[in-house]
Amino acid sequence: MNGVAGKGGAGIGGGGRFGRRLLELVRPRWRSLLRLALWSALEAGETFLLGYALARALDRGFLAGHTGTGLGWLGLAALGVLAGSFGTGRVHLAVAALVEPVRDDLVRRVVRRALRAPDGAAVSRLTHQVEIARDTLAGLVMVSRTFVVTAAGALVGLLSLAPVLLPVVALPLAASLALFLATLRPLARRQEAFLAADEALAAELGLAVGGLRDITAAGAQDRVAADVGERIDAEFRASRALARWGVLRTLAAGVGGRLTVVLLLVLAPWLLDHGVTPGAFVGALAYLTQSLIPALQSLMQGLGTSGARLFVVLRRLRADGGRTWESAPPAGEPGPGEAVRLRGVTFAYGPGAAPVVDGLDLTVPHGGHLAVVGPSGIGKSTLAELMAGVRAPDSGEVLRAGARVLVPQQAYVFTDTVRANLGYLCPAGSDDPDGPERPESPEGGPVGDEGLLAACTAVGARGLVDRLGGLDATLVPSELSAGERQLIALARAYAAPAPLVLLDEATCHLDPAAEARAERAFARRPGTALVVVAHRTGSARRARQVLVLGGGGVECGTHDSLLRRSAFYRELTGLHPSLALRDTDGVHAVAGSGLTGDRRHVVPHGPVGQMETVRDVRDRGALGGE
């Protein structure tokens, strides 16, 4: 998520910046603005007449015994109301002409940005934030305009009636306005925090909904529900904080307005002694209660709610963390040529637990092929999950260049057609020309039936698919062996448009030849970085680099170099250094302080050098003692 509250001190209190942003929005529509100003002038006339005609009606009409004159002034005020209402009708049209194009412009920007860099928060931006921007801009234009028009009409009226009335009425109102402006900045921060929480919730829900099948398959409902629940709580807290500041602001505005009326009434004898006529006094009271206070309160309401909202929404829509859309680099990407980079990654299962991964630095380049080996329970799967983003590090960061697919040991298949099972990670994995736009395969072409079959052939699953009856056949999970399920999962991963493939013992139920074929297929797939949590030494031998976990830390190198220099690796694989054929090292993945965890001695087992721990073997009664 992007920056939240209090970031960069660019709150709405920076009125100049807000004004500039508003101006930037409305400047291209100056004709609409001009029309707005002209129609607003009619309303200013109405405000002026309200107090002035009332004062004259009293002083020269009713109080002087000339009822006709009084009624005449009141009639003039009524005409002013009619003219003002006509102006108000036109004003609404002018505001719409000003605001609707702004909304269209924002929608265009959001859509363009979402197409370039899709994320879950785009939904919130389109459906929620753009509408907020449109409504609040309209509201803001209306209340600011009304305030300016009313203030102009009322101030001219007060001056015309008796200049001494001007400071008595205007000064307290100005003070109240200033006091209110001081609350705007904290309010804007709360507003921004609320929107950030809203985006975070939208993104979390988007992820959860998109991955419902995976979540169910992996039994992760509770974890996902807890994550979503956390976001909902955060949004609730943010909205409560926002409401608290809203209440404070409303109190300030209400008290400020009402006190001005009290002041005028208290000063009434003094004013009447200093040349203010009773009519002028009533006129001033009318200006205050009928025009100025309502206009001021609307302005405060508008600025406090709409203004803060608009400011924050524009910041979030137009710039993330202060960077404009155009110049923002894609966030969290590794360096050029790198498929995934881990920087100082530390992870523990729980706050009190010893870290399974501790300060690990690791880079896998595009086209790289890394095998991860180590004794059982050392953290290989945890590392794969961190690289895939299934788990988030406690500290450090994992940067990936694009999509990734993690194939776990327990292959997930479901009752549906073979095509649906294979194309599951390619949302429109069929040749239906009317179907939705399809993702591109790593080679650049769309993934259709041919692509799915080619993936099956590559990983050695074509025979199985033919036996099942082709892509249209129904796949019944219980009718497949564990190895066959793995073949389907491997073909699915191969067809997926993901340049980073992580196989976590994903071939453990295949025979060594089938395993070798599948791994080679991924290693040769163009533009693919392959990480294999190795089950057999063959996987390590095939990889360009091997990451060894355990034995006091981590080591990285080629299979051959590790055989020569690492006793732990020899022990792990059960191979002799004389089996090292090549003479290259070229370590490019380096661990920092390394992985820690439950270290156990490892013994070779079986003709293919399967890696098993002493405890594993002891459990089967083959070996005793350590």
Ligand SMILES: Nc1ncnc2c1ncn2[C@@H]1O[C@H](COP(=O)(O)OP(=O)(O)OP(=O)(O)O)[C@@H](O)[C@H]1O
């Ligand atoms: N969900 C979990 N909660 C708590 N601890 C866990 C969890 N998953 C794994 N661990 C612990 O983290 C450590 C690393 O586990 P991990 O599965 O990553 O090891 P591994 O090297 O992949 O093991 P194996 O080769 O047996 O699959 C182990 O000590 C394990 O007990």
